[in-house]
Amino acid sequence: MDASRDIVIPKEFEFGSxxxxxxxxxGRPFGPITVRYETYGTLDKAASNAVLLLHAFSGDAHAAGxxxxxxxxxxxxxxxxxxxxxxxxxxxxxxxxxxxxxxxGTTGPGSIDPASGAPYGLSxxxxxxxxxxxxxxxxxxxxxxxxxxAVAGGSMGGMQALxxxxxxxxxxxxxxxxxxxxxxxxxxxxxxxxxxxxIMSDPRWRGGAYYGHEPPARGLAIARMVGHITYLSDASMHxxxxxxxxxxxxxxxxxxxxxEVESYLEYKGGTFVDRFDANSYIYxxxxxxxxxxxxxxxxxxxxxxxxxxxxxxxxxxxxxxxxSYQSKEIVVALMRQEKDVSYTEIDSPFGHDSFLIETERQxxxxxxxxxxxxxxxxxx
Amino acid sequence: xxxxxxxxxxxxxxxxxxxxxxxxxxxxGCGSGDLLDLLRRTRGVTGRGVDIQEEMIRACLEKGISVxxxxxxEGLKEYRSQSYDYVILNETLQMIHDPVxxxxxxxRVGKRVIVNFPNFGYVVNRLQLAWLGQMPVNRxxxxxxxxxxxxxxxxxxxxxxxxxxIGAIIEAAVDLRRNRRVAxxxxxxxxTDCCFVLRKQESRV
Numbered sequence: 001m002d003a004s005r006d007i008v009i010p011k012e013f014e015f016g017s018x019x020x021x022x023x024x025x026x027g028r029p030f031g032p033i034t035v036r037y038e039t040y041g042t043l044d045k046a047a048s049n050a051v052l053l054l055h056a057f058s059g060d061a062h063a064a065g066x067x068x069x070x071x072x073x074x075x076x077x078x079x080x081x082x083x084x085x086x087x088x089x090x091x092x093x094x095x096x097x098x099x100x101x102x103x104x105g106t107t108g109p110g111s112i113d114p115a116s117g118a119p120y121g122l123s124x125x126x127x128x129x130x131x132x133x134x135x136x137x138x139x140x141x142x143x144x145x146x147x148x149x150a151v152a153g154g155s156m157g158g159m160q161a162l163x164x165x166x167x168x169x170x171x172x173x174x175x176x177x178x179x180x181x182x183x184x185x186x187x188x189x190x191x192x193x194x195x196x197x198x199i200m201s202d203p204r205w206r207g208g209a210y211y212g213h214e215p216p217a218r219g220l221a222i223a224r225m226v227g228h229i230t231y232l233s234d235a236s237m238h239x240x241x242x243x244x245x246x247x248x249x250x251x252x253x254x255x256x257x258x259x260e261v262e263s264y265l266e267y268k269g270g271t272f273v274d275r276f277d278a279n280s281y282i283y284x285x286x287x288x289x290x291x292x293x294x295x296x297x298x299x300x301x302x303x304x305x306x307x308x309x310x311x312x313x314x315x316x317x318x319x320x321x322x323x324s325y326q327s328k329e330i331v332v333a334l335m336r337q338e339k340d341v342s343y344t345e346i347d348s349p350f351g352h353d354s355f356l357i358e359t360e361r362q363x364x365x366x367x368x369x370x371x372x373x374x375x376x377x378x379x380x
Numbered sequence: 381x382x383x384x385x386x387x388x389x390x391x392x393x394x395x396x397x398x399x400x401x402x403x404x405x406x407x408x409g410c411g412s413g414d415l416l417d418l419l420r421r422t423r424g425v426t427g428r429g430v431d432i433q434e435e436m437i438r439a440c441l442e443k444g445i446s447v448x449x450x451x452x453x454e455g456l457k458e459y460r461s462q463s464y465d466y467v468i469l470n471e472t473l474q475m476i477h478d479p480v481x482x483x484x485x486x487x488r489v490g491k492r493v494i495v496n497f498p499n500f501g502y503v504v505n506r507l508q509l510a511w512l513g514q515m516p517v518n519r520x521x522x523x524x525x526x527x528x529x530x531x532x533x534x535x536x537x538x539x540x541x542x543x544x545x546i547g548a549i550i551e552a553a554v555d556l557r558r559n560r561r562v563a564x565x566x567x568x569x570x571x572t573d574c575c576f577v578l579r580k581q582e583s584r585v
Contacts, residue, residue, distance in 0.1 A: 310446075312441075331448065332458040335428075335448070335458065335459070336458065336459075336460055338463075340446050341446060341448075342428075342437070342440070342441060342446045342447050342448065343447075343448045343449055343450075344434060344437040344438075344447075344449045345449050346434065347434065361434070364438055364442075365437065365438055365441050368438070368441040368442045368444070369441055371444075372441070372444035375444065
């Protein structure tokens with residue numbers, strides 16, 4: 001065991017069993033809900049240094065550090081979260097929770113329905129990005145935090161961060177919005193649809209009631225492969241794989257040939273099924289597809305009309321899943337509403353995944369932005 | 381106060397004098413945000429910058445200045461008319477592909493426009509062109525013709541003619557020779573840099 005490692009202890013928070021049920025955006029009351037979360041750093045006396053991280057589609061509450069001395073890799077944003085890092089745990093109290101509908105400790109379709117004693121499966125309600133944020137609001141309130149110094153996230157996490165500034169404007173001093181959109185395009189929805197179809201077409205899916213049986217691993221692996229393609233770019237795939245073959249130099253003119261990119265996708269799909277629930281894939285991808293601030297509020301400008309947070313919006317040139325123009329739409333709507341917003345487009349070849357990779361470049365901006373936000377709070 | 385005499389840039393203190401306290405400012409081509417920072421500290425302005433380079437965005441954020449990474453050649457179509465007290469274009473006009481389009485956009489978005497540029501009519505430029513027969517390269521125009529961001533040079537007189545033709549009223553002018561003021565009547569000859577405060581002429585109905 002490596003003694004130098006910061007071991008993080010995940011925590012759980014429960015609510016919604018009695019009169020504090022959560023009313024979902026669909027109108028359905030839902031509870032009880034368990035929330036898995038992790039925290040890093042120390043909450044100051046005034047509870048004014050809290051930063052809420054919002055994870056992306058396949059992320060979880062484990063943003064930084066190690067859960068045990070044996071864990072091979074740290075949390076998903078460990079490069080950004082820690083002492084002296086952009087989300088500096090010497091300055092900020094950083095919180096990350098698993099989303100509603102997920103499968104990494106927070107209540108989701110794989111959780112046991114207390115009414116039936118069996119996993120929810122498809123009887124789990126359809127949840128939205130707004131519902132996820134409402135759950136996070138309960139957690140933040142429970143932690144004694146009236147106002148967050150910042151909410152921050154990329155991709156689906158960016159959607160939640162945007163939703164926070166709209167749902168709870170006075171409780172968010174600043175928002176860091178990376179590689180996201182205020183409404184996924186038809187193209188983005190199409191890829192999610194292929195993923196859901198792959199899962200639902202797997203006979204092992206059994207209409208979602210596969211718990212206690214073999215899970216629809218093949219369907220989920222294919223869904224993940226499709227998803228993974230959308231996270232990369234032409235340039236990054238070319239650099240990483242080119243047209244190289246795995247394990248041979250020439251075509252064998254049979255179907256045992258594999259291009260390196262194929263075996264990589266197989267690998268990514270295969271490892272994903274060990275840590276992800278197929279039904280959560282369906283629910284979370286649907287939540288993304290439903291997300292539409294423009295449709296919900298009539299226009300983006302109207303959506304942000306009551307927002308009072310400072311915004312930092314970052315897009316990446318090679319991200320074709322949520323291209324820069326979609327970030328610019330967010331920025332323009334905020335500017336036209338006279339909101340305090342900064343925007344940068346980082347020239348990066350890593351596609352949608354850039355926000356997980358361009359740590360150094362985005363990190364310096366995020367670090368400055370957070371410090372400005374903190375100064376602003378002190379002067380408030 | 382910054383000492384602009386040691387650099388080639390147009391005196392920020394002179395620009396600051398042109399800006400009313402407490403106003404709302406849009407700085408186009410804001411660079412590292414030094415001008416906005418000065419205006420914020422000495423004039424109490426609110427505002428934002430626009431620049432095309434990532435390093436400049438980073439530098440602005442380090443100063444706590446809100447900034448948009450964008451290309452001025454795309455214009456200001458996303459900005460509401462008359463939404464800023466001042467739109468500033470500092471030492472950037474000569475780098476713009478379509479300066480007339482941008483000037484009109486600035487006059488639409490800003491109640492006042494502050495614009496400065498190197499005066500191609502400055503006597504040393506004229507002498508280099510006339511006597512040496514070569515493109516001016518000197519302290520205020522330090523670039524060779526083949527390696528310059530400056531694609532649209534004009535003289536002070538050219539600029540005044542442009543203002544007239546697009547219905548921009550000149551409210552004030554500051555003419556500097558290496559950041560010391562020169563008298564208006566000699567300005568097209570003696571100024572290295574010229575700065576104008578403009579507003580849009582009321583449209584005649």
